[in-house]
Structures are given as structure tokens and as C-alpha cells.
Amino acid sequence: MNINFDHVSFTRKQKTILHDISFQLEGPKIVGLLGRNGAGKTTLLSILTAFQKASSGTVTLNNENTFENEHAVEQMIFVRDQNFEYETEKVSDYLETYAKFRPNFDHDYAKRLLKQFRVSNDLEVAKLSKGMASAMQVVIGLASRAPVTIFDEAYLGMDAPARDLFYKEVLNDFMEHPRLIILSTHLISEMETLFEEVLIIKNGRLFTHEDKEVFQQRGYRITGEEQSVNEFSKDKTIVATQQLGPTKSVMIYGSFTDDDQRCLTDLNLERSFVSLQDLFIHLTEEENEDDE
Amino acid sequence: MTSKQSLAIRTQTKEYASWSLWYLSIYLLIYIGINVVTYFTQGEITWTFIEGSFSATTVFMLIVGLLSMGGFLNHYLSTGLTRRIYFRSVLFSGILVTIGIVIFTILLSLLIHGVLLATGWDQLYSERIIDNQSMLPSIVEALSYAASILLFFLIGWSISFGFYKHWVQGALYIALGVAITMITSHPLFESILPIYFTLFFIGFYVFLLHRGTRTLDVRP
Numbered sequence A: 001m002n003i004n005f006d007h008v009s010f011t012r013k014q015k016t017i018l019h020d021i022s023f024q025l026e027g028p029k030i031v032g033l034l035g036r037n038g039a040g041k042t043t044l045l046s047i048l049t050a051f052q053k054a055s056s057g058t059v060t061l062n063n064e065n066t067f068e069n070e071h072a073v074e075q076m077i078f079v080r081d082q083n084f085e086y087e088t089e090k091v092s093d094y095l096e097t098y099a100k101f102r103p104n105f106d107h108d109y110a111k112r113l114l115k116q117f118r119v120s121n122d123l124e125v126a127k128l129s130k131g132m133a134s135a136m137q138v139v140i141g142l143a144s145r146a147p148v149t150i151f152d153e154a155y156l157g158m159d160a161p162a163r164d165l166f167y168k169e170v171l172n173d174f175m176e177h178p179r180l181i182i183l184s185t186h187l188i189s190e191m192e193t194l195f196e197e198v199l200i201i202k203n204g205r206l207f208t209h210e211d212k213e214v215f216q217q218r219g220y221r222i223t224g225e226e227q228s229v230n231e232f233s234k235d236k237t238i239v240a241t242q243q244l245g246p247t248k249s250v251m252i253y254g255s256f257t258d259d260d261q262r263c264l265t266d267l268n269l270e271r272s273f274v275s276l277q278d279l280f281i282h283l284t285e286e287e288n289e290d291d292e
Numbered sequence B: 001m002t003s004k005q006s007l008a009i010r011t012q013t014k015e016y017a018s019w020s021l022w023y024l025s026i027y028l029l030i031y032i033g034i035n036v037v038t039y040f041t042q043g044e045i046t047w048t049f050i051e052g053s054f055s056a057t058t059v060f061m062l063i064v065g066l067l068s069m070g071g072f073l074n075h076y077l078s079t080g081l082t083r084r085i086y087f088r089s090v091l092f093s094g095i096l097v098t099i100g101i102v103i104f105t106i107l108l109s110l111l112i113h114g115v116l117l118a119t120g121w122d123q124l125y126s127e128r129i130i131d132n133q134s135m136l137p138s139i140v141e142a143l144s145y146a147a148s149i150l151l152f153f154l155i156g157w158s159i160s161f162g163f164y165k166h167w168v169q170g171a172l173y174i175a176l177g178v179a180i181t182m183i184t185s186h187p188l189f190e191s192i193l194p195i196y197f198t199l200f201f202i203g204f205y206v207f208l209l210h211r212g213t214r215t216l217d218v219r220p
Helices: A041-048 A091-099 A107-116 A130-143 A160-176 A188-194 A212-217 A226-233 A258-266 A276-291 B003-042 B049-066 B070-078 B083-119 B127-132 B139-165 B167-185 B194-213
Strands: A002-012 A015-026 A029-034 A056-061 A076-079 A148-152 A180-185 A197-202 A205-211 A219-225 A237-244 A247-253 A270-273
Touching: A002 A041, A015 A029, A015 A041, A015 A056, A015 A180, A015 A197, A015 A205, A029 A041, A029 A160, A029 A188, A041 A056, A041 A076, A041 A148, A041 A180, A076 A130, A091 A107, A091 A130, A107 A130, A107 A160, A130 A148, A130 A160, A160 A180, A160 A188, A180 A188, A188 A276, A197 A212, A197 A276, A205 A212, A212 A219, A212 A276, A219 A226, A226 A247, A226 A258, A237 A276, A247 A276, B003 B049, B003 B083, B049 B083, B049 B139, B070 B083, B070 B139, B083 B139, B083 B194, B139 B167, B139 B194, B167 B194
Parallel strands: A029 A180, A029 A197, A076 A148, A148 A180
Antiparallel strands: A002 A015, A002 A056, A197 A205, A219 A247, A219 A270, A237 A247
């Protein structure tokens, strides 16, 4: 599987939501799509899955344009928060409407998952609780076994055990049926162990797309005596600062070279790694401060 | 036609057909109820099944058209289908259901007439019905009836298409639908084979909806 975004922009009603986005995803792997509310994650995914058409640029799946391409769209499933207010079908019938158009749909797996998520087959979809409706969506997403499986905040309304089950099933099913899975999320701390790569969207622009470990290593915290910390960080990108008495701690985003290591030793400073979530939060906080 | 396209048409037709069966069942009950009432109040049957079905079916198909936009289009894309498949499925299913309703209505009308003849209750027909003998429409009448029903389906579909884009467009499509309905039912045009006008407007709506849906943004 190869997804290619080439200089994609999306403008509607004179508002540009995505600006010149280019990246390439190659599966099988699990990719985390991160970004704050309104950053453009869902728009990006809706362009990929042909719900909307890019204003400029091209989006391809295995070198085929995805928009109105029967062969391309049948290989993708886009699981997202949906309104089931008027869905009077039973869960089993609703699943069947998806299954008949999904050639790889695994009915036994779907049944097993529904049981695990405690979603009854006989319930009307409109009567499902928010968490159960999300679980049903997740079941459809996983059991469809589409070569490109996309979950956009798919866990909304799920309680902690259900979310845990979701993460485990994503991983288990990925191991058994490797494919390209894109997880768009806010709950980074819960899901970061799943990601192999991260794509971060910031204000409609691609902030970064790289291996998760590489990205995470760009973020580190330096702690020590205030003057030494200032000396070390004077030419670096500081994304967060904390101070307690004479001790200062800064979160830095950028590469860490051998010279940095020598400087660190000379200045008697400590270096520690930061979580993906912390890094993400502070990088996007910086953006908000700029906006203000 | 791809296998997915034919599967989508079958699925869509099944959905419309189940709505239609509900509608025809309810219409049949209302028809019987009204004739029982007129029998007891006027001592005769004043209304045939087929003549009453025309206005009721046009309203039903208008509603079917109105319900054919956002939810279905979103569902099609969610199941990995395209707008083109959606458009063709809704259109062909609309045509098939129209034909089905016309045939079913004629058959039911004949069946009811047969029952009335067998029981001798046909004596209860009002003079107007006996004079007109409108139990079995001619082929031209049946075609005209089918075309009108299909036109109302397309008017409903176009209105919901308009509102899906913007409420102003929805309002414009309502105005257009009203204007076309007035033209096709005007006595002046009725006298010069209205089916041509109806067919022209059917083609016009198919063209509009085809163009309109092929690149339509769908809210995910």
C-alpha cells in the first residue's frame, strides 16, 4: 500500500483548511495522525477517502487517484464519529450492509468482537449508547480488513476497558493481517505505543512526518542550574520552561549532537526524554501563543 | 456494469421496495376504509383504487426522492463505493420501483375489481365510475402515470440535493419543482401529450443530478 499526497490544498468558502501538504505513507504499518482540534486531520482523511475533493494537488493510492476511483476507494475504510439517530436497523443488519461491499469482511471476527465489546446484535443502532456505537464502528473497521484502515477518533464515548480492548485488537489484528492503519487521535498517551510513524498537522500544514522514535528523540528536557541551562539552550528551540528556585528545566525540540553531549557534561546538566504526548502538547501550545 | 454496481442497485431497490410495500399496504387500508365510509354514508363506492393512487403515489415518490440524498450518499462512500455508483443506483432503483408500483397498482386495482364483480358489489360503483370504466388504464395512460411518478421522485431528490449543498439552492429547487409541476399539469399542455414534457423534465433532472453529484463534497 502506498499513499501519496502531492502538494494537496483544500479551500472551501474562501477558507484554506489544508495548505500544500505532501507526504508518502507506505504500509503495512500503523501511523498516528496527530493534531489539535481544527488542525485539519479529518479533512485530510476525508480527502484521502474521497469524501471531499482536494482543491489542488493529487492524492493517490498505489499510484491511482483516489477520487471517484472505484478500485481505490474499495480498499479504504474510514471509521469516524457518526450520527446514528435515524438508523433503525439492528446491529447485525447494519453490519451486513457493510459486509456485502467489503470483500475481506470477516463475519466470525465481527461476531467475536461484538461480544467482547458487549454490543448486542439485536439492538437497534439508534438505541446504542455513544460508546457502543463507537464500538460497533470499530468492529466494522477491523472486520472489514480493508488494506487501508482509518480510525478517526474512533474511541469517542468508549470507557477505559473498551478503549484498551480497541488498542489491543488493533495491534493483534495488524499482526495477523498486516495493513496500513491510520489512527487519528487526541489520546496520544494511550495510543503512542501503537504508532510506528507519526504525521502531525498544525494549522492545516504538515508539521512533521517521520518515524515515531526519531521524532520523539528530537524532544528532550535539560535540567540544571539556571545559568548553565540558559547557556546550553541559547541557540535551541525551547518549547517549554519550568523553574523551581535556582533549578531550571527546559524542553527542547531539535537534534542532539555530539557537541551538545560534550557541552552537557561540561555544564553539569541532566538530559531526559519526554513523552510523545508532552512533546505534542508543547509544540502545539507554542502555536497557540503565536496565534494570540 | 460492475458487480458492485449491480449489487448496489439491488440493495437500493430492495430498500425502496420495502418502503413501497408499506406505502401500498397503508394506501390499500385507507382506500378500503374510505369506501366503507362512503358506502354507509352515500350507499355507493365513489372512488377506484387506481384513480386515488395517482396523487398519493406522487407524494410518496416525492418523499422517497427527498430521502435519497445525504444519508444514502454518505453510506455509499462509507462502504467503499463512489458517487457514480450512488447516482446510478438511486436512479435505476427509482425507475424500477416506479415501474413496480405502476404494475402493482394496476394488478391490485384489477384484483379489487374482480373481487367486487365476484361478490356482486360492483353494483355499488357510482355512476361516474361505471361511465368512465377506469379499472385498466391504456398503455399511454400507464406510461404517463409512470413518468409523472418518476418526475416527482426526481423533484424530491433534487430538492434534497439542493439543501445538501446550501439552503438557498434547496429553496430554488423547490421553486423549480413547483414550476415544473404546474407546467406538466396545466390543461394546455395536457392536451398536447404531456408525457413529452414529463420526459423532457425527467431528462433535465437526470442531467442536473448527474452533474451535481459527481464531485459533491460529502460531510464525513
